[in-house]
Amino acid sequence: MFQNIGEMLVLFWRTLSAWPHLWRERRKVFEQLFEIVNASLLMACILAMFIGGVLSLQTGPVLAARGLSGSIGGLVGLSMCKELGPVMMAVLIAGRIGSAMAAEIGSMRVYQEIDALITMNINPIRYLVLPRLAAISVALPLLVIFAVLVGWMGGGIVANVNEKIAITYQTYFGNLRQVVDLGDVLNGLFKSFIFAVVIGVVSCHQGLQTIGGPRGIGRSVTKAVVNSIVLILILDYFLTRFLLYFEK
């Protein structure tokens, strides 16, 4: 994986260089954006609902036993927006969208569609990579906003319904509002933006590197998903360390 990082950085740089053409490619960006959100929104909401729920379920009884049940809202709120929302959504999108990007570009490589673009003097990075990278960079933070909101609700429902916790919605959301501020939400959105760039670059790079037939496409898809997830989890640690410097 690490031998490809240099190539991925070059691809990222070339995509950034094609950025002035983004307005021209807006139709493709909107198509990709719609596809990503349409394919992932429901799954993201279900996932987030249960992540929020299980956070409450795991921590609620322990806190309640120590008389701290009023702090569950803040705990779930912070965990969702700073950590679990961005990371879990990035993992979901790497599997759902990164794999599709690698497969689509990979099959275009194998069936010479990319060669055809080159012979027509059409830059494949501008035509294929730029719209995908732009779309995923917008879509993932959007999905994270939805996921965080739904995750907070999931946590609240469990905190209210579970008999070992049994706090009111007012207590839960009151504590959440007290603890979580806009900076925490922006922290998570910044992470998700970086994760989106990682997924887009890794998946498009794997697609463009595809050789062979259907087996080659399969290999590229697997590598795109695995490499994206590994990089997301490693980057998550360093991004968290970096963002902690900006907190009071």
Add this chain to the structure above:
Amino acid sequence: MSDPQPPQNGVTLQVRGLRKSFDGREVLKGLDFEVQRGKVFVIMGPSGCGKSVLLKHLIGLEKPDAGEILIEGQSIETPGVRDHYRLALVFQSGALLNSLTVGENVGLYLSEHRLKPPAEITRIVSEKLELLDLKGQENRSPGELSGGMKKRVAIARALVIEPQLILYDEPTSELDPLSAVNIAKQILNLKNRIHVTSVVVTHERELAFGVADRIALMHEGRLLAIGTPAEIKQNSDPLIQQFLNADFNLK
């Protein structure tokens, strides 16, 4: 009624000492040949002899290890030369973009380079499709087309570029005889109508002798002979005779 198209000039093509290796295996072993303006030059040879690799060098998809390719006497590696001359490649598989319709595929060059307004692109696309007996197929997906239709759409896509040099990679492979003859007619038709220089890579003898002004016979990365169809037929090289006379007369 639209005005008749003005005759376009093809370009001359020269290949000098072209060599290419992949993983230490030499695929092109020093090729030299010249294609005259407006002529059909056929490169014939058995599968795996390096024909398609040669074609990829001519269009710029591969870079040679040694040697050079000249268009009108200028190396295609010289900045601006490739942009100055219009080159097109008709891929063996067609290489149509599956995410686009037939019409979008054919008009892709014009729309991506914003060379014409959308209405004009639609008109040109219809005109090129009609030229290749594909009238009314604009809205179909490439997946719905037969092999012969895909190749004709690929030719229509190449024509939109108004090429001065058009390269055909195995244009009649996997086609039934009628479709193959139809494609061969189109190759000659384009030569006569727009005076384009054509390079056809094929392993099919009937196509080669049917359309070629000159033929080069390739074997294991080398050119065995270059000449007119009559000269090639008369060549006494055993490898050439073996290739030209192979048949299914097995019983």
